[in-house]
Amino acid sequence: MRARSIDRQARIDDAFTYAGLALVLAFFGLPLLWLISLSFRDAAEVLVSTINPIPDNPTLDNYKEVLSSAQFPRFLLNSAVLSAIGAFGALAVAAPAAYAFSRIDFRGRRALMLAVLALQMISPLVLAFPLYRYFASLGILNSLPATGLVYIAILMPLATWMLKGFFDGIPKELDEAALIDGASRARAFLSVVLPIARSGLTAVFVIMALLAWAEFVIPYILLTGPSQLPISVGILNFQGTYATNATGILAAGSVIAVLPAVLLFVVLQRFIVGAFIAGALKG
Amino acid sequence: MAVAASRVATRRPARTRPRLPEQVAWLTPLLVIATLFFLWPVVNVIRLAFTDTTLLRDGYSYTLQTFSQTLTDPSLPQVLGVTAIFVGASVAGQLLFGLAIALILQRAVARRLHGAVLVRSVVLSAWVMPGILIGVIWQIVLNEGPFGLVNSALAAVGLGPVAFLSDTDLAVASAVTANIWRGTAFTMLLLYAALQTVNDELLDAAKVDGAGRMRTLWHVTLPQIRPVLLVNAILITIATLNTFDMILALTGGGPAQATEVLALRTYNSVFVNFNLASGCVFAVFLLGASLLLTVIYRRILREDDE
Numbered sequence: 001m002r003a004r005s006i007d008r009q010a011r012i013d014d015a016f017t018y019a020g021l022a023l024v025l026a027f028f029g030l031p032l033l034w035l036i037s038l039s040f041r042d043a044a045e046v047l048v049s050t051i052n053p054i055p056d057n058p059t060l061d062n063y064k065e066v067l068s069s070a071q072f073p074r075f076l077l078n079s080a081v082l083s084a085i086g087a088f089g090a091l092a093v094a095a096p097a098a099y100a101f102s103r104i105d106f107r108g109r110r111a112l113m114l115a116v117l118a119l120q121m122i123s124p125l126v127l128a129f130p131l132y133r134y135f136a137s138l139g140i141l142n143s144l145p146a147t148g149l150v151y152i153a154i155l156m157p158l159a160t161w162m163l164k165g166f167f168d169g170i171p172k173e174l175d176e177a178a179l180i181d182g183a184s185r186a187r188a189f190l191s192v193v194l195p196i197a198r199s200g201l202t203a204v205f206v207i208m209a210l211l212a213w214a215e216f217v218i219p220y221i222l223l224t225g226p227s228q229l230p231i232s233v234g235i236l237n238f239q240g241t242y243a244t245n246a247t248g249i250l251a252a253g254s255v256i257a258v259l260p261a262v263l264l265f266v267v268l269q270r271f272i273v274g275a276f277i278a279g280a281l282k283g
Numbered sequence: 284m285a286v287a288a289s290r291v292a293t294r295r296p297a298r299t300r301p302r303l304p305e306q307v308a309w310l311t312p313l314l315v316i317a318t319l320f321f322l323w324p325v326v327n328v329i330r331l332a333f334t335d336t337t338l339l340r341d342g343y344s345y346t347l348q349t350f351s352q353t354l355t356d357p358s359l360p361q362v363l364g365v366t367a368i369f370v371g372a373s374v375a376g377q378l379l380f381g382l383a384i385a386l387i388l389q390r391a392v393a394r395r396l397h398g399a400v401l402v403r404s405v406v407l408s409a410w411v412m413p414g415i416l417i418g419v420i421w422q423i424v425l426n427e428g429p430f431g432l433v434n435s436a437l438a439a440v441g442l443g444p445v446a447f448l449s450d451t452d453l454a455v456a457s458a459v460t461a462n463i464w465r466g467t468a469f470t471m472l473l474l475y476a477a478l479q480t481v482n483d484e485l486l487d488a489a490k491v492d493g494a495g496r497m498r499t500l501w502h503v504t505l506p507q508i509r510p511v512l513l514v515n516a517i518l519i520t521i522a523t524l525n526t527f528d529m530i531l532a533l534t535g536g537g538p539a540q541a542t543e544v545l546a547l548r549t550y551n552s553v554f555v556n557f558n559l560a561s562g563c564v565f566a567v568f569l570l571g572a573s574l575l576l577t578v579i580y581r582r583i584l585r586e587d588d589e
Binding site: 018115118130131150232235236269 | 317321325327384390391403406407411413416422424429432438524532581
């Protein structure tokens with residue numbers, strides 16, 4: 001009798017849990033569904049007030065228009081270039097530093113690590129004005145490689161903390177054994193620690209690439225010409241510029257712009273989420 | 284890379300002590316980048332805040348006037364007020380939603396219900412999007428034109444249209460809603476992880492003692508994840524305080540500056556009004572607020588360690 005009432009209670013609770021899941025899905029999913037729906041509507045249908053997400057005459061014209069525009073593919077390419085520079089560069093700078101923080105016991109280590117954490121809290125908006133002035137006087141405003149360097153800088157603190165977490169998880173005995181065998185520290189790092197940390201490196205790389213893909217303030221301020229903009233800034237140019245089916249085209253452009261990041265994230269989420277939580281809460 | 288390593292190894296036998304402390308070589312790239320792209324700009328942003336520099340001419344002189352002019356600007360209270368509402372409501376909403384979703388997901392996973400992974404994926408999708416796109420999406424969803432999702436739904440039941448983006452009060456609420464949509468995933472992730480660490484025996488004991496669910500949540504679960512909650516609150520406060528990309532695409536700061544938060548004002552002072560020094564004054568305040576929050580964050584984590 002008692003077991004059955006507990007069972008019934010659990011079923012009622014399950015119903016509430018499902019209701020909760022449905023509400024969450026509606027709030028977070030419906031805007032995305034709506035965006036996708038608009039991206040397949042033609043100019044006439046965009047102007048019809050309806051809550052049916054499936055268009056009567058689905059069309060690919062919006063996507064064709066976006067991809068054949070002069071700017072849009074360029075924006076995607078620029079985003080890819082900046083993300084690659086930022087993510088590779090951040091790893092290259094952060095990995096040796098994270099290794100030193102993890103393995104070498106030196107004076108001021110803790111203070112220096114805290115300083116790196118404090119860097120993470122400095123908004124790119126604070127850095128952007130002096131950099132704008134500096135870049136202008138050097139004549140490197142609107143340069144993708146120069147802006148990529150700033151990406152490396154703003155991604156570096158988080159990358160360092162995350163990688164330190166991964167290196168801490170690798171037994172010290174492994175690289176100590178290599179050192180006793182006569183290998184240098186650099187050698188122990190490159191041929192013992194890095195291969196073991198490969199999954200961690202990959203997770204951090206993907207997170208850095210995602211953050212770079214979404215970065216806004218730095219490119220918005222340091223890149224000025226439309227041919228250099230990444231998609232995270234360039235999509236603003238599509239807001240309200242097209243005469244015929246402005247909304248449909250904007251929707252199609254938005255879908256294309258978020259697709260790489262969302263797909264990458266959903267496929268690798270288990271992997272990335274663990275690394276992210278470790279990075280945010282350790283220390 | 285391996286070649287470089289072996290060259291290092293042959294040039295200097297491993298056991299001899301290098302003259303420089305060995306950490307120097309490992310940390311040099313980080314220190315160089317930190318100096319060029321953090322230290323140097325921060326020093327300069329503070330220095331420029333005490334000048335009258337603009338984007339329109341080259342020279343400048345040192346003065347305290349920019350500070351006093353910026354701080355006595357009659358529109359500043361409005362900006363600070365909107366910022367307080369935007370940040371406060373966003374953080375409160377993200378904490379509440381994030382906790383609720385984490386609890387729902389935890390139960391769904393424990394009971395092996397369907398759909399938990401789908402829900403988590405959708406929530407996380409919102410989080411990895413560039414802010415401008417989030418602004419664009421919500422600008423479409425809340426639009427007063429026929430293609431606006433919410434107004435279409437209202438029209439279907441004979442209501443509306445509601446001026447979500449052009450009414451000054453509603454525009455602030457819309458910006459907060461969009462920002463909650465954007466940031467809740469982060470809180471959900473952290474709190475979901477924290478909930479896994481809550482002591483099951485205490486939960487069972489509370490149940491045996493006949494404590495209701497809300498009481499158990501309030502008196503048993505939440506105290507155990509308190510440090511994570513606080514750290515989480517601080518991280519999202521810093522993030523929200525410093526962003527304006529989403530608002531730029533959603534309302535552009537309007538109508539009539541109703542949604543012009545401090546970060547957007549900071550940008551506008553420099554690139555709309557060309558007053559670089561004034562923008563630097565705002566930047567110094569953003570910097571101060573963020574660093575203060577960071578100190579609190581450290582203190583919480585340290586107390587947690589002890």
